[in-house]
Amino acid sequence: MLSAIVRVFRTPDLRRKVLFTLLLVAIFRLGSVIPSPFVNFANVQACLATQSTTSSGLYQLVNLFSGGALLQLSVFALGIMPYITASIIVQLLRVVIPRFEVLYKEGSEGQAKLTQYTRYLTIALGVLQSTTLITVARQGALFGSSSGTACQSIITNSAWWASVLMVLTMTAGTGLIMWMGELITERGVGNGMSLLIFTSIASRFPQSIAAIWNTQSPELAIAVILGGVVVMAAVVFVEQSQRRIPVEYAKRMVGRRTYGGNNTYIPIKVNMAGVVPVIFASSLLYLPALVAQFNQSSTGASPAWVVFIQTYLTSGSHPLYMLLYFLLIVGFTYFYVAITFNPEEVADNMKRYGGFIPGIRAGRPTAEYLDYVLTRVTLPGSIYLGLIALIPLIGLAAIGASQSFPFGGTSILIVVGVGLETVKQIDSQLQQRHYEGLLR
Template structure:
């Protein structure tokens, strides 16, 4: 039923229907989570959480919109009596090219030890093995520094892994060379691929650190204020909310511009 509704929204609405349904599901839990924090702690803590959430959302929007633009020039070429090329463009390399995928990968991988330990729980009140107790103490609740460190390192590693799969500098360099494009000051071919790989590696580092810090926000909140794991402002939920929101705004803006209206944010 949900898949069918998502397809209907995609066909008759704006943007991806499943993404909008996930967006709505996450956003609907925000008021309940804030009220639960206010009841468990105090109204002042809830107001502080909302203020921190506004700052986190602003930072996420800023980083998600950030990109490194590599200038590309195309040489002029004659085809018959017509001249093609000669224009300037750029290759946009986003700071966060991986999106929310590394966070999902890291959390799924860290869940495996707890799952294995759960299957090896002894029956009849017997003492569990030492490795099962160690996993329960350090890799289950998420409030231990070792768990946070492993979570952060896995996110950084999966970010580089995912970016390496989705963006191929050699393929981009070959396509540029095929159509007469080049980066000013860089020779076409292999030097261009090496330059793109160098820039991509440097840009991905702050992006991976940013993803790790955003993912740690709910865990740190759980330690500091005793919030549950459904802390609204952080982790995969805030990345999905901001990503879908920005994409929906772009879709609406493009629809308005196609109909000769001004942009949505003007």
């Protein structure tokens, strides 16, 4: 392993890419701790230190993706979340807007146009989310309704122009993160946006383990680390699992050349949806809590529906919340896979180039067979996603850990997935230059 790392840094081109990636990652982490204008950094740190480990708040998912920058109201407070949301929206709009589907099929030019739309939408979402974040912080509800007096005065200037400056700062930070992610993709190693998310989540692991060590016991912290290793191994196994459907191509004569005649396969992964269903389910469950927070009464009794939401749909340790979370993940997994993988389109492309599945007729029977296999492979994949996402909620109920439990949910899925893809890219580049990969 050490010799492989030495080969990486002995290769000038690869060394330059790795160092460039590390430089941008360091800038990203630096911006995550620089406070925005008019933010009382001392009060924010005091609120973070005294925050209850069992209070989840409404922004734990975004805070996880920003590496803790959200609750610190830093320059990079929004992190990469606006870009993720914009990418998902643009992808889903392909089903609704035919123009987007046409651009998707046009190749590199159409993809560049969709990327431009994603950038515009990212900036718009950055303005919207930063405005909401600052409004909640001004109301003293960023750290929950039970926070102390220091959490009620984390913004020092209440003028309108101060709010505008904070919105512009956070939105500019989102744009800078998006630009750095694209630079890493073009000139560095791996997918830039994914690596920035990986960095944000991985930076929270030592803090989460230290919190369990100090508040619970060293033995429990060690048990959590060992359990995390087991969960990582299981995630790697499932993420690499796939159902390979064999495909054969008939030979064709074009002039004097023969094309086709080779055998290949269509890989259908067990988890084709990735982490998107978990994000969808988390966002949908946050909406009732957000509505209830703005409708609760500060003087008298709150309405019955607000009490119901605060009792059952706010605490991640409640069984009803876990059940709804699991069912939403399963449903969104089928929904997202149906959008991203079109059996009819795959069957038409195979028929156009003379491909067929042995024992299955080309055309509609092939599409029905692919849909049959996809539906059954997606079932264990959706259950796997639901169980992995419930790990931090079970940890919350069992040991009183925070919602950012280190080894479970979106965090472990993203860390393992991005890690595998980055290692594969470095391995392929090493094989091109040294005929040996990163791992022998």
